[in-house]
Amino acid sequence: MLLDTGHRAVLDRRLDAASSAPLAVGFSGGGDSLFLLKAALDWARPSGRPVLALVVDHRLQADSARWTAQAVEKARALGAEARALAWTGPKPAAGLPAAARRARHALLAEAAREAGAKVLLLGHTASDLAESAAMRAEGSTVPDPRAWSPSPVWPEGRDVFLLRPLLFLTRGEIRAALAAEGQTWLEDPANVDLRYARARARASGAEIVAPEPDVERRPPLFSIDEAGAVRLPRDIAAAHLAAALLCAAGTERPPRGERLERLLQRLRSGEGFTATLSGARIEAGEMALICRDAGETARGGLAPLSLAPGETGVWDGRWEITAGVEPLTVVALKGRASSLSPDQRARLVTLPAAVRPSSPLILRQGAAPCSPVLDGRDFAAEGGGRARLLVLDRLKAAVGLYDQECVT
Ligand SMILES: Nc1ncnc2c1ncn2[C@@H]1O[C@H](COP(=O)(O)OP(=O)(O)OP(=O)(O)O)[C@@H](O)[C@H]1O
Incomplete structure (x- = not known):
C-alpha cells in the first residue's frame, strides 16, 4: 500500500488484534472500497485474520450482475473471501436512493453477522464528508458518515458496528495511489446521474474540510430492567434521550426536532407527567421511565412473530x-x-404497570404460555427456546459505551 494517512491507526484503535473473527468489508468494486479492501488485507495478514468482502448487487442496472461477479473475482484475487448479496425486494418509484441504502445496509449487516463478524468496514472518504455537508446546505437531512457507529438498520444491524477508516483521505488521493499501483476499478454510473442529490454534490466539487473529531459525550447513567424499560435522570442530553426512546421502543428512526425538544423541556421542568413519542411511553417521576408503548398495536406495532423449530427472529x-x-x-x-398462572401473575405485579402490556408472551401448542420477563430467558428446559433482550446492548452502543471491537 503506497499511502497511509492514518487509516492503520484507526484500525489499530478500533479493532481487536487478538480476535480471529472475520473482518467484513463492504466492497462495491469502486476505487474507495478497493483501497479499503487492500488496507484491510494488509492489516489482517500478519495475524491471519480472514477478510470477507461483501458485494451488494442492487439490481438497478442492466449490467449489475456482471459488475458484481467482477468485484467478487477481484476480491478473491487479492486474497479475501468474497460473497455476493442481491437486493431482490420491490424497488419503490419514489425515494429509491434511501430504499437502496437501507437494503444495502441490511444485507451487509446480516451477512457480516452470519459470518461471525462484529465490525463492517466501509470506504467513506473526506470527499463524502464534504458532499454530505453540501447536500445538507441544499436542504437534505443526510448525516455525516462517522468513523465508528452502530449499524443504522434495525433489527438486521444488531451486534454490528460500522468502521470507516478512510475519512482522512480524499477520493482523489485514493485514486492516485491506486493508479500508481496499476490498479483498476469500476465506476458506478449512479455516481454521475445528476437526478441524485449525492451525484450533484459530487459534480459541484464540494469543498473538503477535515472531519470533526468524534465528540465523546459522557455516557448517561441509566438502568434497564428485565422487561427492557429504561430509567434515566431527568436532566438528560437530547441525543441520549433520543437513543433511549429508540432502544426502549425497538424502532429504527430516532425521534428528532420539535417533539423531542418539547419532551426534553418537560423533563427539565420537573413536572410529573406521562407522554408517548415515537413508539415509546415516558413516565416522568423522580426519574424518567421509558418503555415500549403498547398502544402502538393500533399502528401495527408489537405484531405477532411466528417461528419454526430452531428458527431465530426479532x-x-x-x-x-x-x-x-x-x-x-x-x-x-x-x-x-x-392466561397466566397465579405464580406468573404474582411476578407480573412486581413490574411497573406501564411495562406489563408490551412484554412478550410465548405461545406454544399444548404448553402453558410463558414470558422471558416472568419465567427467565432460557425456556429450553421444556423444549421451548431462548430469548435475548436487545435493549441494553443497543443502548450501550448508541451512547458510545462500546467504542472498540473487543468490548462489543
Ligand atoms: N454495492 C455495494 N456493495 C458493498 N458495499 C458497498 C456498495 N456500495 C457502497 N458500499 C460501501 O459503502 C461505502 C460508501 O459508499 P457510497 O458512498 O456509495 O454510499 P453512501 O450511500 O454515500 O453511504 P451510506 O450508505 O453509508 O449512506 C463504500 O465505500 C463501500 O464500502
Whole structure:
C-alpha cells in the first residue's frame, strides 16, 4: 500500500488484534472500497485474520450482475473471501436512493453477522464528508458518515458496528495511489446521474474540510430492567434521550426536532407527567421511565412473530427469540394476563404497570404460555427456546459505551 494517512491507526484503535473473527468489508468494486479492501488485507495478514468482502448487487442496472461477479473475482484475487448479496425486494418509484441504502445496509449487516463478524468496514472518504455537508446546505437531512457507529438498520444491524477508516483521505488521493499501483476499478454510473442529490454534490466539487473529531459525550447513567424499560435522570442530553426512546421502543428512526425538544423541556421542568413519542411511553417521576408503548398495536406495532423449530427472529425490535424443538408464536401480553398462572401473575405485579402490556408472551401448542420477563430467558428446559433482550446492548452502543471491537 503506497499511502497511509492514518487509516492503520484507526484500525489499530478500533479493532481487536487478538480476535480471529472475520473482518467484513463492504466492497462495491469502486476505487474507495478497493483501497479499503487492500488496507484491510494488509492489516489482517500478519495475524491471519480472514477478510470477507461483501458485494451488494442492487439490481438497478442492466449490467449489475456482471459488475458484481467482477468485484467478487477481484476480491478473491487479492486474497479475501468474497460473497455476493442481491437486493431482490420491490424497488419503490419514489425515494429509491434511501430504499437502496437501507437494503444495502441490511444485507451487509446480516451477512457480516452470519459470518461471525462484529465490525463492517466501509470506504467513506473526506470527499463524502464534504458532499454530505453540501447536500445538507441544499436542504437534505443526510448525516455525516462517522468513523465508528452502530449499524443504522434495525433489527438486521444488531451486534454490528460500522468502521470507516478512510475519512482522512480524499477520493482523489485514493485514486492516485491506486493508479500508481496499476490498479483498476469500476465506476458506478449512479455516481454521475445528476437526478441524485449525492451525484450533484459530487459534480459541484464540494469543498473538503477535515472531519470533526468524534465528540465523546459522557455516557448517561441509566438502568434497564428485565422487561427492557429504561430509567434515566431527568436532566438528560437530547441525543441520549433520543437513543433511549429508540432502544426502549425497538424502532429504527430516532425521534428528532420539535417533539423531542418539547419532551426534553418537560423533563427539565420537573413536572410529573406521562407522554408517548415515537413508539415509546415516558413516565416522568423522580426519574424518567421509558418503555415500549403498547398502544402502538393500533399502528401495527408489537405484531405477532411466528417461528419454526430452531428458527431465530426479532420480536418488536426488542427481543431476539430462538424457537426450540416446537414452533412458537410471540405476542404482546396486552389483554392476555388472564392466561397466566397465579405464580406468573404474582411476578407480573412486581413490574411497573406501564411495562406489563408490551412484554412478550410465548405461545406454544399444548404448553402453558410463558414470558422471558416472568419465567427467565432460557425456556429450553421444556423444549421451548431462548430469548435475548436487545435493549441494553443497543443502548450501550448508541451512547458510545462500546467504542472498540473487543468490548462489543
Ligand atoms: N454495492 C455495494 N456493495 C458493498 N458495499 C458497498 C456498495 N456500495 C457502497 N458500499 C460501501 O459503502 C461505502 C460508501 O459508499 P457510497 O458512498 O456509495 O454510499 P453512501 O450511500 O454515500 O453511504 P451510506 O450508505 O453509508 O449512506 C463504500 O465505500 C463501500 O464500502
